[in-house]
Amino acid sequence: MNRPSPLLTISGVAKAYGSVVALAAVDMTVRRHEIHALLGANGAGKSTLVRILAGVHPADRGTLEVEGKTANFRTPVEAMRGGMATVFQDPALIRDLTIAQNLRLSRTDPATFEQWLEEFDLGSLDRDRMVRDLPLDILRLVDLARALALNPKILLLDEITAALTADQAEKLFELLDRLKTEGCSVVLITHRLAEVMRICDTATILRDGCNVAELEVGGITQQELVHAMLGSPVDLAPDTQAGTTAPTTAGAETVFAVEELASGEAVRQVSFAVRRGEVLGLVALEGQGQERVFDILCGERRPSAGRILVDGSPCRFLSPADAVRQGVVLIPGDRLQALLPSLPVYQNLVVTLITRIRQWLGLPADERARAANAIDSLSIDTRAAARVRRLSGGNQQKVAIGRWLVSGFRTLLCFDPTRGIDIQTKGEIYALLRKLAADGAAVLLYTSELAEIPLVCDRVLVMHNGLIVDEQAAAQATEASLLTAAHGLV
Amino acid sequence: MVDSAAATTVRARLAAKARANPSVALGGVCLLLVLVTGFIEPEYLSLNGARSSLLQAAPLGILAGAQTILMLTGGIDLSVTMIATGSAYVAASQSSHGAAVAILMGVAVGLVVGAANGIGVAVFRVNPLIMTLAMSGIMLGTFTAWTQTILRGSTQVAPFIKELAAGSFLGNRLPYSVVLWAVISLILIWLLRRTGWGRLLYAVGDNETAVRLAGVRTWQVRIAAYIAAGILGSIAGILLAGRTGAVDLQLANAFLLPSVAAAVIGGTSIFGGVGGYTGTILGALILSVLTSMLTFLNVGQDIQQLVYGTIVLALAWGYAGLANRE
Ligand SMILES: Nc1ncnc2c1ncn2[C@@H]1O[C@H](COP(=O)(O)OP(=O)(O)OP(=O)(O)O)[C@@H](O)[C@H]1O
Ligand SMILES: [Mg+2]
Numbered sequence: 021m022n023r024p025s026p027l028l029t030i031s032g033v034a035k036a037y038g039s040v041v042a043l044a045a046v047d048m049t050v051r052r053h054e055i056h057a058l059l060g061a062n063g064a065g066k067s068t069l070v071r072i073l074a075g076v077h078p079a080d081r082g083t084l085e086v087e088g089k090t091a092n093f094r095t096p097v098e099a100m101r102g103g104m105a106t107v108f109q110d111p112a113l114i115r116d117l118t119i120a121q122n123l124r125l126s127r128t129d130p131a132t133f134e135q136w137l138e139e140f141d142l143g144s145l146d147r148d149r150m151v152r153d154l155p156l157d158i159l160r161l162v163d164l165a166r167a168l169a170l171n172p173k174i175l176l177l178d179e180i181t182a183a184l185t186a187d188q189a190e191k192l193f194e195l196l197d198r199l200k201t202e203g204c205s206v207v208l209i210t211h212r213l214a215e216v217m218r219i220c221d222t223a224t225i226l227r228d229g230c231n232v233a234e235l236e237v238g239g240i241t242q243q244e245l246v247h248a249m250l251g252s253p254v255d256l257a258p259d260t261q262a263g264t265t266a267p268t269t270a271g272a273e274t275v276f277a278v279e280e281l282a283s284g285e286a287v288r289q290v291s292f293a294v295r296r297g298e299v300l301g302l303v304a305l306e307g308q309g310q311e312r313v314f315d316i317l318c319g320e321r322r323p324s325a326g327r328i329l330v331d332g333s334p335c336r337f338l339s340p341a342d343a344v345r346q347g348v349v350l351i352p353g354d355r356l357q358a359l360l361p362s363l364p365v366y367q368n369l370v371v372t373l374i375t376r377i378r379q380w381l382g383l384p385a386d387e388r389a390r391a392a393n394a395i396d397s398l399s400i401d402t403r404a405a406a407r408v409r410r411l412s413g414g415n416q417q418k419v420a421i422g423r424w425l426v427s428g429f430r431t432l433l434c435f436d437p438t439r440g441i442d443i444q445t446k447g448e449i450y451a452l453l454r455k456l457a458a459d460g461a462a463v464l465l466y467t468s469e470l471a472e473i474p475l476v477c478d479r480v481l482v483m484h485n486g487l488i489v490d491e492q493a494a495a496q497a498t499e500a501s502l503l504t505a506a507h508g509l510v
Numbered sequence: 511m512v513d514s515a516a517a518t519t520v521r522a523r524l525a526a527k528a529r530a531n532p533s534v535a536l537g538g539v540c541l542l543l544v545l546v547t548g549f550i551e552p553e554y555l556s557l558n559g560a561r562s563s564l565l566q567a568a569p570l571g572i573l574a575g576a577q578t579i580l581m582l583t584g585g586i587d588l589s590v591t592m593i594a595t596g597s598a599y600v601a602a603s604q605s606s607h608g609a610a611v612a613i614l615m616g617v618a619v620g621l622v623v624g625a626a627n628g629i630g631v632a633v634f635r636v637n638p639l640i641m642t643l644a645m646s647g648i649m650l651g652t653f654t655a656w657t658q659t660i661l662r663g664s665t666q667v668a669p670f671i672k673e674l675a676a677g678s679f680l681g682n683r684l685p686y687s688v689v690l691w692a693v694i695s696l697i698l699i700w701l702l703r704r705t706g707w708g709r710l711l712y713a714v715g716d717n718e719t720a721v722r723l724a725g726v727r728t729w730q731v732r733i734a735a736y737i738a739a740g741i742l743g744s745i746a747g748i749l750l751a752g753r754t755g756a757v758d759l760q761l762a763n764a765f766l767l768p769s770v771a772a773a774v775i776g777g778t779s780i781f782g783g784v785g786g787y788t789g790t791i792l793g794a795l796i797l798s799v800l801t802s803m804l805t806f807l808n809v810g811q812d813i814q815q816l817v818y819g820t821i822v823l824a825l826a827w828g829y830a831g832l833a834n835r836e
Contacts, residue, residue, distance in 0.1 A: 318723065344725025358723060360716040362783045368720075371713050374706030375725040380734075381705050423724065 024052040026088075027205050028073075028174055033082030034229075035068050037410065040403045042068040044229035045082070050174060055196055055206045057216045057237070059249055060226035061442040062414025063401045066209045067109050069226070070178045073207075074106040075099030086173070103173030107180050109209075109413045109440070110356065111159040113151045119162060120147040128169050136165035139195060140188070155311055156183045156354045164192075175199065175206045179413060181215060182439040183353070185306040185468045186503065193219045211414070211442050212469060213242050225249050250444060272296040274332065275462035276348065276431040278317070281326035286312040288486035290326070294431065294462040299453055301477035301494055302466040305506050309486040310466055311353070314435050317464070318350035319343035330431070344375060347430030351421055351437045353466075358420035361409035365400065366391050368408050368419050372427035387426075394422035397452065399445060413440040421449070432456065432463045438472065450476045470499045484508040532777050532829070536792040539825065543799045551806040557683060563798050565676075565753075568691040569594075571794035572746040573765050574772035575698050576739035578790045581773055582702075583732055584715040584782030585631060585638040587739045589646035590769060593620050594747025594762035596649050599657070601748050602667045602757045609670035617744045623649065624740020628733030653759060665758070667751045675752025687749050694745070698787045711735060715782025768797050775825045796825070 028050040035043040043065045050056045058066050071077045073084065075093030084091045086102050093099040099106075113122045123133060137143055140161045151159065160183050167175060175196075181189045196206050196219060208220060216223055216237060225233045225248050233248045277293035286309040294300045304310045315321040317328065319337030327334045330346045337343045340350070349372075352358050360368050369391040373384045384390075395402060398418040404410035408419055417440050424432065434453075438446045453476050457463050465477060473480050477494035482505035490505035504510065548555035576590045587593075601616030623645060630641040678685045702708040710731045713721045722728050746765075751757045770780075776793035778785025800821060804814040 320723075339727065340723050341725050341727045349725070350723055352723060356717070357719045360713050360720055360783070362716050363712060367709060367713070371709065371721060371726070372724045374709060375727075377730060380707035380710075383704060383706060383709070 024054065026050070027052045027086065029085040029088075030069075030073075031083050031085075033069065033072060033079045033084070035065075035072060035077065035080050037404065040410075041229055043072075043079075046226065046229070046231050048224045048231055048234070050205050050207060051222070052203065052205060053200055054221045055200055055208055055219055057220040057223040058207055058209045058226065059211075059213075059216065059223055059245075061249070062418075062440075062445060063403070063412040064226040065229045066226055067178055067413060070106060070108065070176050070207075070209065073099065073104055073174075073176055074108070075102075075104070100170055100172075104176060105167035105170040105172035105174070106176040107160070107163045107167050107178060109178040111151075111156070111163055113159060113162065115152040116150070118148045118150055119145070119154075122151060123147075123166065126166065128166050132169040132171070133165050136168045137162070140165070140191060157185065157188060157306060160184060161188070172204060175204055177206060178209045179211070179440050180208075181210055181212060183436075183468075185304070186470060186506075187305045189215070211440065211446070213245055213443065214471065216245065217242050227251060246443065272298065275330070276464070277329040277332075279327045279329065281313065281316060281323050281328070283309075283312050283316060283321065283323050286486055287316070287323070290483070290486075290488055292481055292488060294464055296460055296462055297457050298479070299457050299463040299465055299477045301473045301480035301497075302464060302483060303470060303473065303480055303502050303506055304466070304483035308483050308506075310483055311435075313483070314350065314353075314433055314466065317343070317348065317433050318352075319348075341375065344372075344429075349424050349427075349429040349432060351424065351432070351434045353435035353439070355417050355420040355439070358423065359408050359416055362407055365395070365402055365405040365408055365411070365419055369394050369423050369426045372423045390426045394425040397425065398422050399448065414442055414445065417441055418445070430461060432461055434463065434465045436466060436468055438467070438469065470502050473497050473502065482506050482510075533788050533792060536776065536789060536796065540792055540796045540799060543796060543803060547799060547803040547806060550803060554802065554806065559802070561678075561683065561685060563795070563802055564688045564691075565685050566798035566801060567794045568685070568687045569746040569749045569753075569762075570765055570768055570772060570798060571691050571791055572694055572742050572749070573762075573769035574776075574790045574794050575694065575787060576742040576746075577769050577773045578776070578778050578785060578787050579698075579702075579711060579735050579742075580638070580739050581770075581778045581780050582711045582715045582782060582785055583735050584718075584780075585732070585735065586642065586770065586780065587627065587736070587743070588639065588642040588766065589623065589627065589649060590642075590739060590743040590746075591762040591766045592646040592649040593623050593740050593743035594750060594765070595757070595759060596623070596653055596747070597744035598667075598747040598751035598757045598761050599653060599665075599759075601671065602665050602751060605666065605668040605671075609668045612668050612671065613748060616748050617741055620740035620742070620744030620747075621737055622740075624737040624743070625733060627740070628736030631736065632729035632732035650759065657759070665756050667748075667755060667757065671748060671752040672755055673752075675749045687753075690745075690749070694742070695787065695791055702787055707731065707734065712783055715784075717783075768794075771822050771826070772797050775822065775829065777829055797822070 026049045030046055030048040033043055033046045046069060060066050072079045075096045075098050078094060091102045093102060123130060137145060142158065142161060145158065160180055164180060181192065184192065199206065210216065220237045223235045223237055223245065224231055235245065235248060272295040274293045275296050279291050281290040282288055290313055292300065302310060316323045319340040319342050328337065330348065335346055360371065370387045373387055398421060400418045400422065401412065401415045408416060421437055438449055441449060453463055467473065473494050474497055480492050480494045480497050481488050482490040482502060484506060485508060489508055490510045492501060553559060573590055573594065576587055580587050597616035597619040600619050601612040604612040604615045627642055627645055630636045631638045674686050702711065710721065710726060714728050714731050718728055747762055750761055772793035773790045774780065775796060776785065776789025778790060800818060804817060
C-alpha cells in the first residue's frame with residue numbers, strides 16, 4: 021500500500037458554460053508513475069476537465085496543484101511550462117497549413133518531434149503535406165508526437181485511441197508503459213474499458229460533473245468497472261446481445277455490391293455484397309485501403325476499375341449526391357466531416373432533407389418531428405444544442421449518425437460509428453444498427469474496435485493490403501482470429 | 511470597491527443582454543446616432559430627415575443584402591457595384607423601349623454576371639475575392655468600350671424609373687424605393703429563415719464537406735447565391751440611376767466598401783455560416799445616419815472619412831467581441 025506521491029492534485033474544480041454546468045466539483049489525484057484513466061458517460065465533463073488542466077479555460081472554482089505547488093493555469097503556455105502536455109479530443113492542428121508550418125507555429129522542437137514520429141513508423145511522413153489532406157489517425161499521432169516533444173510531467177490524452185486502429189493503439193500502450201517507468205504520468209480518457217483494464221493503474225469516474233469513484237484497476241473486473249460508471253448495477257449484456265439474435269439473411273436479395281473495385285496502390289481488388297437486412301463487418305489494420313474503399317463507395321472518389329451495383333444494376337457515383345440518391349449514405353470516420361459546427365443540432369439533423377433544388381423553396385413539414393425522433397432514439401444531450409460545436413464529443417458523434425436517421429437510406433456505410441460514444445450508448449447504437457437492418461437496410465460497418473464485430477455483424481470481411489483476405493461468420497469471429505487475418509496470415 | 515463590482519455586474523448583464531439580442535443592441539446604436547445627429551442639426555429629427563436617411567439607405571441595404579447572402583456561404587462579391595453600374599447603363603440605354611424592357615434588360619446584366627461569378631467560384635473553384643475582383647475589372651473595361659459603341663446614345667433614364675427611385679406615396683412622405691427595399695427585405699428574410707435554400711447557404715458556409723456528404727450539390731447552392739446577389743446588384747443600380755437621373759461609370763463605386771461594412775456591422779461573418787439580413791438592415795441604416803451626421807458636421811472630407819472609418823471599425827470590433835465571448 022505504499023503508493024507513490026501525488027504529482028497532480030485537483031480539488032473542488034467547477035466549471036459552467038452559461039447555464040450548462042459541465043463540472044460541479046471534481047477532486048482527483050494523479051500520482052507519479054501511474055496511468056490514470058478518466059472515465060464517464062458522454063457529457064460527464066471529461067474534456068472540460070482536460071481543457072482546464074491544459075489552461076484553455078479557467079475553472080470557475082477550485083485549485084490545481086502540481087508537485088504540491090498551486091498551479092491554476094491561465095493560459096496554455098502556463099500549463100505547458102507547468103509540465104502538462106495535451107492531446108485534445110479534436111485535432112488541434114490548423115487545417116489550412118502544412119505540418120511543418122503547424123510545428124513552427126506551436127514552437128515545437130523539430131528534432132524531438134521527429135524522434136517521436138519515428139516511434140510510430142511515421143518517419144517518412146511528408147512534413148509539407150496540408151493537414152486537411154491527412155487521415156485522422158495520422159493527425160492524432162502528430163498531435164501526440166507534438167505533445168511528447170514538450171517532455172511533459174503529465175500527459176493528457178483525450179480519447180486518442182478512438183481514431184486509432186488496433187495495432188496503432190497497441191504501439192501507443194507500449195510507449196505509455198515506458199513513459200510511466202521513466203516518471204511521466206498519463207491521464208487517459210477512453211470509452212473502451214478493455215484498454216483501461218489493459219494499461220491503466222487507477223481510474224477516476226466522473227458522473228454529471230462530479231467524481232463518483234476512484235478505483236485501483238488491478239483489483240477489479242471490467243464488469244465492476246461498468247457498474248461503478250453507470251451508478252446502478254445494470255447489466256449491459258442483454259442490451260447489446262439483443263443485436264445478435266439476427267434473423268438469417270441468407271435468402272434476402274442483395275442491395276449493395278461491389279465487383280473487383282480497385283484504386284491505385286491502395287485498393288487492389290475488393291468484391292463483396294451486402295444483403296437486405298444484413299450488417300456486414302469490415303476489419304483492417306491501419307492503412308490497408310479501408311479509407312479509400314469508403315471514399316469510393318460514398319462517391320467522394322472514383323475507382324480506377326470495378327463496378328458498384330445497387331439492386332443489381334451498375335451505378336457510377338460522380339459525387340456523394342449521386343450515391344445519396346441511390347440511398348447509399350456515409351457516416352464518416354471523422355465526425356467533423358458530417359457536422360455544421362456553428363449551427364444548432366436541429367439544423368444539422370435536417371440538412372439531409374433538402375438535397376434537391378425542388379426542395380429549396382420550402383421546408384419539409386415534418387422536419388421537427390423527425391429531428392425530435394432522431395434526438396430521442398440516440399439520446400442526444402441537447403443542453404448545449406444551439407451550436408453543435410459546444411456538444412461533448414460523443415454527442416457530436418450522435419448528431420453525425422442522427423442526420424441519416426432523419427432522412428432514411430437503403431445502404432448505410434459506417435466508418436467507426438461508435439468513436440467517442442460511451443459504453444451505454446454504444447449498446448443502444450448496436451441495437452439501433454440491428455433494428456435498421458431488420459427494417460430492410462443493408463449496413464456496411466468498418467470498425468477498429470474488434471469486440472464490436474460479434475455484437476452487431478452477421479458476417480465480417482478482413483482487409484489486408486488492398487485485398488479482402490478473409491471472410492468469417494461474425495458470431496464465431498474472435499479478436500484473435502480477426503487479428504490473424506488482418507495481419508495477412510491466412 | 512462595491513461600486514466597481516456593481517458596475518462590472520451591470521456591464522456583464524448588459525453584455526449578456528446584447529449577446530442574446532444583437533438586433534436590439536444594433537437598434538440602440540442606430541437610435542443613439544440619430545439623436546446625436548439631431549443634436550448637431552435639429553432639422554434632422556423630422557419626417558424629412560428620416561425620409562432622406564431611408565432614401566440613402568435603400569440602395570445600400572439592397573447591395574448589402576447581396577453581400578450578406580454571399581458572406582453566409584463564405585463568399586463575397588466585389589463586383590456588385592460594377593453590376594449595379596452596368597445594369598443602370600443598360601437600363602438607361604434601353605429607355606426608349608419603355609420602362610419594363612429597360613428594367614428587365616438591366617436585371618439581365620446582374621443575372622448573367624452573377625451566374626458567371628457563381629460558375630467561376632463554385633465549379634472552377636476560383637477564390638471569390640479574385641473571381642469577383644477580376645469580374646469587376648472585366649466589366650469596367652467592357653462597359654468603357656461599349657459606351658463608345660453599342661451603348662452610345664441615351665444616358666438618361668426612363669421617367670418611370672426616376673419616379674420609382676425618387677418619387678413618394680402619400681404626399682411626398684413614403685418613398686417608393688423604401689417600399690421596394692422593405693419588400694425585398696421581407697423576401698430575403700423569408701428566404702434565409704424559412705426555405706431550404708436559405709438553410710443551405712448557412713450550412714455551406716459553415717462546413718461544405720458536411721453538406722456535400724449529406725447529398726447536396728453544393729455548387730448549385732453557390733451559383734444560385736451569386737445569381738441572387740447579381741440581381742440585387744442590378745436592382746440597386748437601377749434605383750441609383752433613377753435617383754441621379756443620368757448614369758456614368760462611377761455611379762455605384764462608392765457603395766462597395768459600405769455594402770460589406772453594413773453586413774459586417776450587422777453581425778454576418780465573412781467566414782460564413784453566421785449572420786442574417788435583419789442585422790444588415792440595421793447596419794445599412796447606421797451607415798447612412800452616420801453619413802448624414804458627418805455631412806451636418808461641416809468638416810472636411812478627410813475628417814469625415816476618418817470618423818467614418820473609426821466608427822465602422824469600433825462597431826465591427828464590438829460585434830466581434832460580443833460574438834467571441836460566448
Ligand atoms: N463551449 C461550451 N458551451 C456550452 N456548453 C459546453 C461547452 N463545452 C462543453 N459544454 C457542455 O459541457 C458538458 C460536458 O462536456 P464535455 O465535453 O466535457 O464532456 P465529455 O465528458 O468530454 O463527453 P464525451 O465523452 O462525449 O467527449 C456537455 O453538456 C457539453 O454540452
Ligand atoms: Mg470529450
